[in-house]
Amino acid sequence: MAKNLYNKVFEKHTVKKLSSGQYQLFMGLHMIHEVTSPQAFDMIEERGLNVRYPHRTFATVDHIIPTDNQARPLRDTMAEEMFNALETNTAANGIEFFNTASGKQGIVHIIAPEQGLTQPGMTICCGDSHTSTHGAFGSLAFGIGTSQVRDVLATQTLAAAKLKVRRVEINGTLRPGIYAKDVALFIINRLGVKGGVGFAYEYAGDVFDNMTMDERMTVCNMAIEGGARIGYVNPDQTTYDYLAGRPYAPSEEKMNDAISYWDSIRSDENAEYDDVVIYDANNIEPFVTWGIAPDQSVAVNACLPSEDDFSDNDKPLIKEAYEYMAFTPGEKLIGKDVDVAFIGSCTNGRLSDFEEVISLIKDSELKVPASVKALIVPGSQEVRQELISKGYDKIFEDKGFEFREAGCSMCLAMNPDKLIGNQICASTSNRNFKGRQGSSTGRTLLMSPAMVAAAALTGKVVDARETFSIG
Numbered sequence: 001m002a003k004n005l006y007n008k009v010f011e012k013h014t015v016k017k018l019s020s021g022q023y024q025l026f027m028g029l030h031m032i033h034e035v036t037s038p039q040a041f042d043m044i045e046e047r048g049l050n051v052r053y054p055h056r057t058f059a060t061v062d063h064i065i066p067t068d069n070q071a072r073p074l075r076d077t078m079a080e081e082m083f084n085a086l087e088t089n090t091a092a093n094g095i096e097f098f099n100t101a102s103g104k105q106g107i108v109h110i111i112a113p114e115q116g117l118t119q120p121g122m123t124i125c126c127g128d129s130h131t132s133t134h135g136a137f138g139s140l141a142f143g144i145g146t147s148q149v150r151d152v153l154a155t156q157t158l159a160a161a162k163l164k165v166r167r168v169e170i171n172g173t174l175r176p177g178i179y180a181k182d183v184a185l186f187i188i189n190r191l192g193v194k195g196g197v198g199f200a201y202e203y204a205g206d207v208f209d210n211m212t213m214d215e216r217m218t219v220c221n222m223a224i225e226g227g228a229r230i231g232y233v234n235p236d237q238t239t240y241d242y243l244a245g246r247p248y249a250p251s252e253e254k255m256n257d258a259i260s261y262w263d264s265i266r267s268d269e270n271a272e273y274d275d276v277v278i279y280d281a282n283n284i285e286p287f288v289t290w291g292i293a294p295d296q297s298v299a300v301n302a303c304l305p306s307e308d309d310f311s312d313n314d315k316p317l318i319k320e321a322y323e324y325m326a327f328t329p330g331e332k333l334i335g336k337d338v339d340v341a342f343i344g345s346c347t348n349g350r351l352s353d354f355e356e357v358i359s360l361i362k363d364s365e366l367k368v369p370a371s372v373k374a375l376i377v378p379g380s381q382e383v384r385q386e387l388i389s390k391g392y393d394k395i396f397e398d399k400g401f402e403f404r405e406a407g408c409s410m411c412l413a414m415n416p417d418k419l420i421g422n423q424i425c426a427s428t429s430n431r432n433f434k435g436r437q438g439s440s441t442g443r444t445l446l447m448s449p450a451m452v453a454a455a456a457l458t459g460k461v462v463d464a465r466e467t468f469s470i471g
């Protein structure tokens, strides 16, 4: 029977069916970070267990790491404690830690692909919801809780239920000034934040075929924001070209064998799906969120929706969003003042995101006005070094952006980068929940890096296509 990638990879990694109806799945790669791993290590230690396959686990520090002053001990004692615990636990168990001195540290979902750890046909987990990012390579990658981190450390397996698979197909060509981030926000706008619950999303069609790996990662990163724990793209030549030569990817001699395996796990031509949705790329606009959930978004030039546009079920949420954001139905976001601009995160903190921004701002006459704090936070030390070697740090600074060290930063504000009061932040991150960026009244508008760059330079929500004469 013709099968899709999800079912092929799931079956290959099934150890056995459990009496609960779940499956015991072998995990090819386990990534860990400082927030969700300490307790898991404590739990296995209490039981006198060891890490079963230490060479399948890799660690990084990302959430709590300051992006200005990384001198140890960190000023925040709780952050220092988490950092310390990760250093101790990885050393005691023989786990490779991409520490700040390694030159390879960064956001977990940026560094694993960068190092070639993320490969097609793998099962990948991490105590972090945006693990869906790695699905861009045609792997089954999903976030797990701390008790599952414990299970994987101790056994390299976990109990998982089989998901349904929805093929999300987008055909045609994206218009100029429309980015992968807009595609991600568009899908969530159409299917809702709960639309993907119980599903893995297979992203397919011309738009995904033509995307770079970085762009595929941006979309898969936000699968979870649409309720799908897994999002993936079938691997192809773009995937293989990206992997070739990376430190942990198969060596040149082994690449051909690897590629025949990777080709074999692609969805078959006539594979069956539990659901299929098809969209036209032409309908995708630059999207901006106006509310407190990632599906509360509009095309940048559109009016904000009326409460009457929503079902009775959703009305209270919409009302709550308007109250929190202090926006009014029917008005436009265009022209609203922005206090902070944040470019970074595991959604849009890769090299190509910053290169795109540089290509737009370098010839612009505009500079970040004094009223705006604009942060450039590379997703990894390698991305940061690459930007510096191209002289882009200087361009960013000349234009009035702060150029920081790598980490999650103001995506979640578990470090000192926080909004103040009810500031509005134009952000390339993936969540606009209440208080997400470190102030309980702070407001987040999610958008693409180009749109955030335009907001940074004008101090307002604007259409980046006009600011930068795109298209």
Ligand SMILES: CC(C)[C@H](C(=O)O)[C@@H](O)C(=O)O
Pocket: 035, 036, 063, 127, 128, 129, 130, 143, 412
């Ligand atoms: C801290 C971590 C558990 C969390 C997640 O799971 O996603 C964080 O990365 C986030 O983005 O909210």
Ligand code: SF4
Pocket: 062, 063, 107, 108, 128, 130, 345, 346, 347, 407, 408, 411, 412, 429, 430
């Ligand atoms: S960058 Fe944001 S979304 Fe990604 S792992 Fe860090 S906190 Fe989570």
